[in-house]
Amino acid sequence: METKKSQAREYNSLFQLFKTPGAQIPQFFAYAGEDSYEFELIVDHYRETLQKTLGDFEVILIVSESGEQAKLFAELFTPDMFYPRKLIIIKNATALFKPILETKTTNEWKDFASGFRKNITSVSDEIYTLIHYDGKDVPKSLIDLFQGTLSFFKAKILYPNDYPKIFKEVCDQEQVHFEQNASEEFIHRIPANVGAYIKSVKKLKQYLHRSKFTIDDVNTVLFSQNELNTNVLVESLIQKRKVDFFKEFTKFSDQNSEILNFLTRLTYKLDEIRKIKVIRSRHNGEVPIPIMDELLKTASFSEARKNFVRRQLVTDSANFTDKLLDQFYDIVIEMNIKFKSGLRDEEGKNYFIQKIMHLFSLLQDKSSN
Structure with a gap:
């Protein structure tokens, strides 16, 4: 009979995990992505599922602080007669596993990794581990550390x-x-x-x-009125409404996820503007609905929504030349790299405002030409 440890796999969606029968959920599971709420959904799902399949169990939280690696080792590999059933939750796993996974690590960490690999396949079936690997991928070195027992999902x-x-x-x-x-x-x-x-x-x-x-x-x-709306930020930037933009930005809560959501939405908006410009250039300034449905994937929209989107994009596209679109793309890519590499707090906020002011300046220069 196959054990849980031999069923490691990559999941294509969270729904695939949620629909997995309780007795077959992965014993070791990693989530790669910056969305902490998605990880909390996974944690909640495991709590509910394990309560049904195991009964009472202990929850152990591991974070990226000094000494937590030793705590993880002990919780996984040391038999516990009082709490044999455990759910181990590892947050900020990128930093936690970094010294273990680095190729040029100290002998101490090499010994730690060797011991981990040796023991991981014999961990009790009543101990489960969830890992939030706060990056865009689950590194092969982490998968190797778990000796083929680690299932995972990468946010897309x-x-x-x-x-x-x-x-x-x-x-x-x-x-x-x-x-x-x-x-x-x-x-x-x-x-x-x-x-x-x-x-x-x-x-x-x-x-x-x-x-x-x-x-x-x-x-x-x-x-x-108290929650930041990234769509309002995008629309007010594209439409050169600086006052509205910064009025909405006062709701910013210093979360990188808000800025990354804004940059993603802005990228999609720029793509839509580029496609509208292409359609109009090929159809004498018109935007036929069937062509828009094909290129902008609006077929599922109601007729009223389609007409609204068409009018809005035609208006917005008037603010952009091809050169200006390229400039916006370059700046958005640069900002994405900066924030995904760890730019945060006041420095990140000041950098963001500086770049947004530059984008407004580029739009204004286009209007003046």
Whole structure:
């Protein structure tokens, strides 16, 4: 009979993990991505599943502090007669495993890694481990450290044509239904990742105590005046509304995820503007709906939403030359690299504001020409 340790695999989606029968969930599982909420969803899923399959168990939290590697080693490999059933949760795993995985490491860490590899395949089946590897990938060296026992999921960038499919999967998972215009508003305004979608749907269920939602429900519950809306930031930048941009930015809560969501949304917006410009150049300034549906993946939109998107993109595209679009792309790529490499706190905020002011300046220069 196959053991859990021989079933290590890469999961294509979180829903694939959530639908795995309780007795078959991976014993060792890593999530690669910066979205901490998605990882918390995995933690909640494991807590609920293990309660049903194991009964009572102890939860151990491991963080990236000095000495935590030794704590992890002890919790995994030292028999415990009082708490034999455990769920070990490892956060900020990039920093925690760095000294262990580095090729030019000290003899102490080499011995640690050797002992880890030797013992990992004999860990009790009643000890489970979840790892938040806060980067874009699960390194091969970490997989090797777990000797083929580590299952994992890598968060993926979602593109506009992915949104309706992911939204439907979330609705099916949470057993909810949205009216057509409510679905469109949700997809248009919620940051495009599974964690944000599930978090928002759960919030609707919690506040309204029902499973069917209208556009008024979406606007009232999800878009309060106190939460940063990255769509407002993108639209106000593209439309050169500097006052509106910085009014919205006052809600910034010093989370890199907010800036990265903004940069992702801005990239999609620039892509849409580029495609609209191409369509208009090939169709005498017009934007035929069938062509827009094909290139911008708007086929699932209502006619009213399609016409609104077409009018808005035609207006927005007037603010951009091909050269200006290229300049925006270059700056967005630079900002992505900076923030994904760890730029944070006040330094990150000042850098962000500096770059945004430069983008506004480029738009203004175009208007003056």
